[in-house]
Amino acid sequence: MAKIERTATVSRGINKTIIYVVCIGLALLSILPFWVMFVNATRSTAEIQSGLSLIPSTHLKTNWDVLTSKSFDPLIGFLNSFIISATSTVCAVYFSSLTAYGLVVYNWKWRQTFFTFILCVMMIPAQASAIGFYQFMYQLHWTNSFLPLILPAIAAPAIVFFMRQYLLATLSLEIVEAARIDGSGEFATFNKIIVPIMMPAVATQAIFAFVASWNNLFMPLILLTDKSKYTLPVMVSLLRGDIYKTEFGSIYMGLALTALPLFVIYFLLSRYIIAGVALGGVKE
Structure with missing residues (x-):
């Protein structure tokens, strides 16, 4: 033995x-x-x-001096990227959590149909609707604004799906009923009771949403025409002038500046990613 x-x-x-x-x-x-x-x-x-x-x-x-000698301004690019990414992240996470809360807590006739529609929207790539979206923004005179890069984040199907699954696993409807009996309004219940319960999932999706918005190149490259509003990925993608054609070190410097904030965020908040994914995958 x-x-x-x-x-x-x-x-x-x-x-x-x-x-x-x-x-x-x-x-x-x-x-x-x-x-x-x-x-x-x-x-x-x-x-x-x-x-x-x-x-x-x-x-x-030397690479830094060459990089900043022309049109590349890392400070402006960083600020523009941060404004867009932070604002769109807040919109995406909050309104997606609110939508998921409505799908879980309220029992209405078209609830499953609405959720199926959300899943179908997830399958449509942004490139497929880019032309129509650009024409719509052009008619609204928003083609050189941060708004078309922020407001669409309110409708984030993938985050809605994740939040719904998380609430199904962690939320007890008795808590909501008790809050209603105590006289709490629906928004007060969501903001003061549900959001703290969802905080691990909120933190996880906030990180993913921020990274996706920060790395977004396709739509900013189409919509932004003013150099003072370029994001860091757009600035790096435009490093094609004569001075940069043979300065590979400067191009790598621009890429490193774009990626560095994401590394900092991942290192600081990685525990929330692990906790959120683990809790969201457990059904009690």
């Missing part, structure tokens, strides 16, 4: 070691492209063309 237990212990140890090695290898493969990007931001064009390197170089300041 003791021999069998020792064999089982050794087998578990080997399996655990294999799992750790595979996970560490996959993590390194995921990190490698970003590390190469940050390293190339410190290298000159000649060094980048000479081959791959994982060791930072000494041309960081």
Whole structure:
């Protein structure tokens, strides 16, 4: 019996070691492209063309000077991206949570049909409706404004779906009934009782919504024409002038500046992503 237990212990140890090695290898493969990007931001064009390197170089300041010598203004791009991303994230998370609350708490005739319609909307890519959306914004004279990049976030089908599943797993309808008996209004109940219950899911979806809005290139590139309103991804995509055609280090510097805030957000709030996904996938 003791021999069998020792064999089982050794087998578990080997399996655990294999799992750790595979996970560490996959993590390194995921990190490698970003590390190469940050390293190339410190290298000159000649060094980048000479081959791959994982060791930072000494041309960081030179690349920065070349990058900011023309139309690239990282401060304006950062502020524009932050305004759009933060505002659209608040709109997406709050109104999607409110919609999910209505789908779970209220029992009305077309509830399942409405939810099915939301799922169908998730299957339509933004590119398919881009022409019609641009024409509509042009008629409203919003083609050079942040509004068409913020207001559509109110309708976020994927976030509605996630929030609904989360509420089905965690929300007890007796809490809502008790609040109504105590005289609480519907919006007061949602804001003061339901939102705190949904906070792990709210934090998770806020991170994903912020990252998606920050990385959005397609619609800002179409709608924004004033250089003072460009976002960071748009500025980086337009690094094609004569001075940048041979300055690969400066281009990598622009890419690194675009990605750096997202790394900071992920490192600071990663625990909310894990908690939100875990809780949202458990049905009690």
